[in-house]
Amino acid sequence: MMTSSPSSRRAPRPEVLAAVAACVTVVLWASAFVSIRSAGAAYSPGALALGRMLAGFVTLGAICLVRREGLPPRSAWRGIAISGVLWFGVYMVVLNWGEQQVDAGTAALLVNVGPILIALLGTRLLGDPMPPRLLAGMAVSFAGAVTVGLSMSGGDGTSVLGVALCLLAAASWAAGVVAQKPALGRASALQATTFGCLIGAVTCLPFAGQLVGDMADAPLSATLNMIYLGVFPTALAFTTWAYALARTTASRMGATTYAVPALVVLMSWLALGEVPGLLTLAGGGLCLAGVAASRSRARTRAEVTGSAAAEEGAPPQPRSEKAGGSA
Template sequence: MTDAPPRERLLVIGAVVVAVLSWASAFLVIRAVANDFDPGALTLGRLAVAALALGAVQLVRGAWVPPTRREWLLLGVFGVSWFLIYNLALNAAEHELDPGTAALLVNVAPLIVALVAGTLLGEGFPRWLIIGAIVAFGGIALIGVATASGALSVVGVVLALVAAVTYAIAVLVQKPLLQRLPGLQVTLIGVAIGVAGSLPWSGSLITQLAVAPPAATAGLVYLGLVPTAVAFLAWAYALRRMPAGKLTTTTYLVPVIATVAAWPLLGEVPPPLALLGGLLCLAGVALTRLPTGVRTRDAAS
């Protein structure tokens, strides 16, 4: 991105800011509407709104690049992992956890990306990756102590970690898709796959929409329009123009923003041990991005 024109650099920075702020707000809104929508209904409602918005934009733009067989396979993995399983797991986790703890756990995903890249993509295991992994898993252990003390739900922690794993899988498969396919098309197909997978909860969604207060319904619509449609388009725009590893590190800000904002807005903060463990997780993930020896700066691109 350093060789890009100034205008493009500004657009990339703006896209990253939009994605980070939108995703931080999603943790707050999911928690706020948890009493009105179950995880499956919220997933379907959020994705249906996003599909309508993205579909309208696609109709206006009109450009469609036919995916190859390999790309359809990757799109299937992308849609199921990020838009279906991730949403179901995160929505369920936030029935059990405060937004800050959920965001801290989900953001071990960059570490998972680095470990998978080291194993499957032949990028190896540099010293800082090993050190960062030890620190991050120490943080997860502290969060585990918080669950043992009853301060956190074990089920919630496990679900948040499932969300982190599916988030990491989606980032790994999205990058090659964006080499040829437009970001709008990739996001739209992924969302459509998520909608199809969450259709079993259509009855629950209709029932819960009928009794949900207007604020909760507005929250569902917001989740579909901003953290899903707008944020994922912004993310795809940035991901096409910069290495996945560097871009993923910007999401370190998501749990910080979510934790700070949840205090005045929802009156919730992570238990002390969970907060310390979450900060250790973020520190560990940050350490994995430090350069080591022959490791190239854009190894994750």
């Protein structure tokens, strides 16, 4: 009887690796909200965005040199440049600014319009499919985000400017994601993230003077949090995001980010001692349930036939390795 050797075992399927990469992204992006609280108290919005992008680019640039990645192909630069300006640059600044104008719950609520915009733009510009499961999952997750936002809203810190900034952040994020998707068909995830980060840093250069001044007065903890934001939620998480985005649709990846509010609630509970109320916990549960629904897929006809045959005692029909949709 022959036994399979370790070398003959199947490698993890691309959709499994993409799902793992998406999980890494949402966990690190959720942790960013906790770090921004510390860094944002000592750094102005533009300075914090610039410092974060510089830390991210230095980290990614070093990795590119070690791996000898080289420059992205010319055909990828348009998407990288647009995403770099809108997502790595404008989004970071206006989100930091908006969170200073409104309470955390309102900011989270408004920014979570982003995945809906990603789905709409992805369908219109990229031809992304919108299966009923994805639509239903996004609706459930958005309801959860609204619940979390309302439960966290203080009701006394909202301004028209803050609302406009948070909505601008959501629109910039959505446009940046949709622009990045075609570029990932030509450039690697590491290339797209590294040079997107560089373009974002260049976009934030007008705040260089503020960064130098804030750094001179900021406590060490705030500066370390800014560096953390650049290395992990930016360099690592944006790379894992790009890896996953290259292997699925923009709409499905956008829906995945609805797990962030639930994780923020959990991390704030563990790291900051902020005990969530029942309404907040219920909203977080809805967010996770919606993400699970949006990332699931309907069973194929071959799977249904095989399952029925197994129940009747008949051997299932062989299924091609290419069957099945993206994660």
